[in-house]
Amino acid sequence: MKKTLFDKVWDAHVVKEMKDKQQILYIDKHLIHEVTSPQAFNELEQRGIPVFRPKQIVATADHNTPTIDQHLPVKDEMSRNQLNQLSKNCSKNNITLYDLGHKYNGIAHVMSPELGITQPGMTMVCGDSHTSTHGAFGTIAFGIGTSQVAQVFASQSLLLQKPKSLRITVDGDLKPGVLPKDVILYIIAKLGTNSGTGYFCEYAGTVFQEMSMEGRMTVCNMSIEMGARGGMIAPDETTFNYIKGREFAPKGNDFDKKVAYWKTLPTDPGASFDQEYHLDAQDIEPMITFGTNPGMGIKINESIPSEDNASFEKSLAYMNFEKGQSLIDQQVNYVFIGSCTNGRIEDFRAAAKFIEGKVKADHVTAWFVPGSQQVAKQIEEEGLKEIFEQAGFQLRQPGCSACLAMNDDKIPEGEYCVSTSNRNFEGRQGQGARTILASPLVAAATAINGKIIDITKQFV
Amino acid sequence: MDKFTKITSSAIPLAIENIDTDQIIPARFLKATDKKGFGENLFRDWRFDKNGKINNDFPLNDKRFSGSILVAGDNFGCGSSREHAAWAVHGYGIKVVVSSFFADIFKGNALNNGVLPVQVSPSFLKNIFEAIQNDSDTEIEVDLENQEITILSNQNFESFEINSYKKTCLINGYDDIDFLVSMKEDIQAFEKARVE
Numbered sequence: 001m002k003k004t005l006f007d008k009v010w011d012a013h014v015v016k017e018m019k020d021k022q023q024i025l026y027i028d029k030h031l032i033h034e035v036t037s038p039q040a041f042n043e044l045e046q047r048g049i050p051v052f053r054p055k056q057i058v059a060t061a062d063h064n065t066p067t068i069d070q071h072l073p074v075k076d077e078m079s080r081n082q083l084n085q086l087s088k089n090c091s092k093n094n095i096t097l098y099d100l101g102h103k104y105n106g107i108a109h110v111m112s113p114e115l116g117i118t119q120p121g122m123t124m125v126c127g128d129s130h131t132s133t134h135g136a137f138g139t140i141a142f143g144i145g146t147s148q149v150a151q152v153f154a155s156q157s158l159l160l161q162k163p164k165s166l167r168i169t170v171d172g173d174l175k176p177g178v179l180p181k182d183v184i185l186y187i188i189a190k191l192g193t194n195s196g197t198g199y200f201c202e203y204a205g206t207v208f209q210e211m212s213m214e215g216r217m218t219v220c221n222m223s224i225e226m227g228a229r230g231g232m233i234a235p236d237e238t239t240f241n242y243i244k245g246r247e248f249a250p251k252g253n254d255f256d257k258k259v260a261y262w263k264t265l266p267t268d269p270g271a272s273f274d275q276e277y278h279l280d281a282q283d284i285e286p287m288i289t290f291g292t293n294p295g296m297g298i299k300i301n302e303s304i305p306s307e308d309n310a311s312f313e314k315s316l317a318y319m320n321f322e323k324g325q326s327l328i329d330q331q332v333n334y335v336f337i338g339s340c341t342n343g344r345i346e347d348f349r350a351a352a353k354f355i356e357g358k359v360k361a362d363h364v365t366a367w368f369v370p371g372s373q374q375v376a377k378q379i380e381e382e383g384l385k386e387i388f389e390q391a392g393f394q395l396r397q398p399g400c401s402a403c404l405a406m407n408d409d410k411i412p413e414g415e416y417c418v419s420t421s422n423r424n425f426e427g428r429q430g431q432g433a434r435t436i437l438a439s440p441l442v443a444a445a446t447a448i449n450g451k452i453i454d455i456t457k458q459f460v
Numbered sequence: 461m462d463k464f465t466k467i468t469s470s471a472i473p474l475a476i477e478n479i480d481t482d483q484i485i486p487a488r489f490l491k492a493t494d495k496k497g498f499g500e501n502l503f504r505d506w507r508f509d510k511n512g513k514i515n516n517d518f519p520l521n522d523k524r525f526s527g528s529i530l531v532a533g534d535n536f537g538c539g540s541s542r543e544h545a546a547w548a549v550h551g552y553g554i555k556v557v558v559s560s561f562f563a564d565i566f567k568g569n570a571l572n573n574g575v576l577p578v579q580v581s582p583s584f585l586k587n588i589f590e591a592i593q594n595d596s597d598t599e600i601e602v603d604l605e606n607q608e609i610t611i612l613s614n615q616n617f618e619s620f621e622i623n624s625y626k627k628t629c630l631i632n633g634y635d636d637i638d639f640l641v642s643m644k645e646d647i648q649a650f651e652k653a654r655v656e
Binding site: 015016018019020021022024026035036038039042043047049052063064076078079081082085127128129131143144145146147148150151154155156157158159161163193194197198224227229293309310311314404405406413423425426427428431432 | 475476477478480482483486487488490491492493494495505510533534535538539540541542543544546561562563564565568569572573623624625635636637639640641643644646647650651
């Protein structure tokens, strides 16, 4: 039988088929962080159940961490307590933790791939919906709730019903200035925020074949924003080259053996999907969002559409935008470059390329937050830090930061923020904050100009 | 987990689409290390303004509406995987959420906390909203055993889907951990037999 990439990886992890279409799925790697794990540890402790496979768990502190003065004790008491709880739980259960300040610390979905923990053909979970990021490697990776975190602690498995399959094919050449973030924002705007619910999505076509691993991660990361539990891209030479030599990647003969297996994973020609979409790369332009869900996106030089729908109007009222309005020249006082979506080295390179030799607009507060310690180091080594500093930007320390504003990196009420993160929900970046999602290039251009500019004009 | 069989209650209407988990429970309330107290902050930023002043127009604050059933617009619970959203819903006293569509992770989280997500057709959802509009005391009956939801005032009803395993879990108050732990031998055998 012809199988999809998803089928191959899923079927290889089914421990047992139960009745009612339920299957026990084995989980290879479990990433945990401070916010969604404490209650799961408590649950196990209350029931007297030990952690079954601690070596397959990797912990990091990322969601609730400051992005300045990380060497000092965390000021906020509840945050400090949550972080302490993670350390205690990890040491008690023999789980590797990359705590604040550790050279491998960073956002789970940035740290794990760059250390070679994430590998093709694996199943991975984390109590975070953006776990879909790891699908860029041809991995089945998805976000889970805390009850499921406890289940994986207890059994290294989950009881699941196999999702339906969806394939989105984008062929053709991307226009200049169109980044992977624009590709996924375009897909979500085109298909809608719940178009992927119940599905696992494969991204196929020349656009993804030619994309870097960082770009593929950006795309897979936002699969959840169209409702899909996960997104996947077939592993290829780009994938193998990325993994080779990384800290926890297989070495020597083992690596070659793995590659031989990974090469068998791509979807068989003629395999069928429950749903398919075909899109043309030439239709994609730099994107921005205007509303309060990631599906409310437009091409940067388009006007806000008109829809007679109470929820749509509520959303525009929150953003203080009007139907038919263009966002070009919209003044913006805050810019955030970072997150598990766009906090990798390539994102900072894209921003630096635009920023080099320019100076930021006076009224803009911009937070540049690397996704991990390793990204921070690379930014410094490549001389990007200097470019940012000369332009008037300050590089902060790694973490989720203003993407969800659990720490002090909050956008004030009523302010617009052009953000490279993944969600523009009401209050996501702080109570009353208004988020406009965009690529690192559009964010950098906004930070320099102090307003949204038509970036496509830079490429004519 | 609480056992769930049948519930008859008035309902709180929340006719907004795409309600995400950041609205259900904003991130700044995720710093706790236990499951207590989330109910107080359910829909915090819709219920209260920045200074803590109550928003009387919001259905949860509207004295006409009460009950253990929340009726919400399409695509409820999208966004983050935070189970805190399900704890907030449960903690507030909601036992059933009715919508025409649920996001996957929220649905699973709700079921793992004894909260039943009932997916109905868009027309039936409209019917419920109208019935509550006409009479805020309208009672709705959710019968898990027979998988039926009924608007008692007009006797309109619809059947709903639920995975039979999950249904058994809810009725008996079981969860997956005990089951998975009981499967350990199979899991260990799988680990042993694995060849990639």
